Amino acid sequence: MAADRGADGRRPATIKDVAAAAGVGIATVSRVFSGTGSVSPATRERVLAAARGLDYRPSALGRGLKLRSSGGIGLIVPDVTDPFCADLVAGVLACARTFGEHVILDTAHGDPAREAEIVDRLVEQRMDGVIAVPAGERAAWRTAAGIGAGVVFADRVPPGVRDVPAVLADDRAGVRTLTEYLVGLGHRRIAFLGAAPAGPATATAAGAVAEVRERAFRDTLAALGLTADEDLIVAGRHERDSAYAAAAGLLQRRGDVTAVLAAGHLLGEAAVLVARELDLRVPADVSIAMVDDVPWAELCDPPLTTVARPGHDIGYRACEVLLRDRARRTRGGPVLLPAELVVRGSCGPPRGGRSPGRPA
Amino acid sequence: MAADRGADGRRPATIKDVAAAAGVGIATVSRVFSGTGSVSPATRERVLAAARGLDYRPSALGRGLKLRSSGGIGLIVPDVTDPFCADLVAGVLACARTFGEHVILDTAHGDPAREAEIVDRLVEQRMDGVIAVPAGERAAWRTAAGIGAGVVFADRVPPGVRDVPAVLADDRAGVRTLTEYLVGLGHRRIAFLGAAPAGPATATAAGAVAEVRERAFRDTLAALGLTADEDLIVAGRHERDSAYAAAAGLLQRRGDVTAVLAAGHLLGEAAVLVARELDLRVPADVSIAMVDDVPWAELCDPPLTTVARPGHDIGYRACEVLLRDRARRTRGGPVLLPAELVVRGSCGPPRGGRSPGRPA
């Protein structure tokens, strides 16, 4: 019976309880709460009062079942702990809020299998759509697209995937700008500290991103009439140890590099640490710049020059694309958001070359 | 008709479609997918095959409605962008995953009203429980508790709230250790850079936290037979500008302080920046230490000594308390996780006092 429901009862009050308490039909209660149809002000008030008394909350489960959608979106990122991802998440949250949608967050940690699991789960939850900073390749995303839930990629796109909307930072332009800046300062022996994907070279989305940056570096050099020294293009995996090893190897082997361009904040961190370890002064001995304008860039001494990828905006836009532009989503290729060069103190003119080959 | 469902049809296949395709009853399909009851291996295989063919995914909505729960938990933090919060979120995610629960994340940005909205939404979603780093005071959390969904607080507790399980860092011990360390180094004029809550003093959870740290500082000093210089205990709001102003004011006014203990990473950042601005060498002129072991602490020059609050663990444990210990949740007060002193290079013996009152 209805008596044991509500504020003091054990189980939450249902629409039926409210209807009974207000002396109306359940359809009327539904109308009041869903804003559909018309109810007389008097009845509405009675219903509201009854609901208040019972501490009634419409069940999203019931509504969702009827409506075939949960009214939420899924968000998959590699790692919330990464400042860029965190920004992106914040952007999605901000936008989702304006649409009244909630967001289910999960992290794939670069593992395609795990990503697939998450997508599965999201599909079961009947989300209105999913936003992903993808790890895996094309195959994993087939099923998601097939299921009908809208997908939009953020920050990167799995290689081989077409016709899925995406919102990306203009990495190419970012790296180009940074390279030009370094060259403009007078640097000729610029090292590129890139990221090597864990798995098979270009199978992962992260790998594709790394490639884009590296190519942008080469191309810019070429466009400037310079030729890239292959020995100065090294790659560490995007983990602390590996990045550090790559940076240390580079800086020790080639005492003649005058600038290093790190293709990510973990790589940049490694460069900074290694330079400090080697007692190289920045920017007097080496200039350092990196992609990703994380908070510590400003706290470094000297503060680091970076390319800021707009994480928050990417997330926000991705969510807009998903929620607002449902219909016209596919048209016109990915949305490209500008990556801005943030000049601080870590880059200066080259010092004319340190003595090469100093022993470790 | 069932023909237009499934892989190529528009709408997702339902349990009924699968049952029809496999030539069994819907209950059997349910049994196969929910793992309940027993099905003959043969039938199970047929069902699975049919499901595969139709690209069937059980609807969490249908199941949830029946089971009166969505199989997920809600998570409310002030700001994903804060490294500590991000850690905490990661911890919750990691634990939730082991329970097969998804998590709905939202951010309240310290606004009790917004927090209340979020809680409302979570209740409508019929979450299995919610974990919150709370902003608001007692009142806002009444309704949530009343609704029956389990709540566990993480990192801090709204003032006045009892009998709600919580997982906290042992801030008191952390600040005490740090203070003792500073005193042990020989410091006597230690400034405490604390956080002033935006709203009415002790009405917010954040305010309560700030108070605990400040008190721990005073108490430790007292226990060591020293008396706190009130002029050296200052508070900035936990925002960049305000924190900077507070730090600048302090360091300029009192040229004689030999160490500053920042009660949070934003405050610590401010202290570092101000010291640099004032050309104070660390730790030669001032020692600096702070609560919160954020990534940049290590990249600072010199690396910063901190008290590490275990964000990840707090999140993980909070989730465990929520999901595993449902029954015996309340007993025994809050879970206290140790905050560890991480000694790096930013603290040293006092320099014997700088010349006080140097002009700005």
Added chain:
DNA sequence: GTGAAAGCGCTAACAT
């Protein structure tokens, strides 16, 4: 403007 009734996709008795 309002109520009655038919499901939405699933699970859990209860039969068989």
Added chain:
DNA sequence: ATGTTAGCGCTTTCAC
């Protein structure tokens, strides 16, 4: 081991 049935809490025709 498997099928039938009755809801879970809601929205939505369709009558009135």
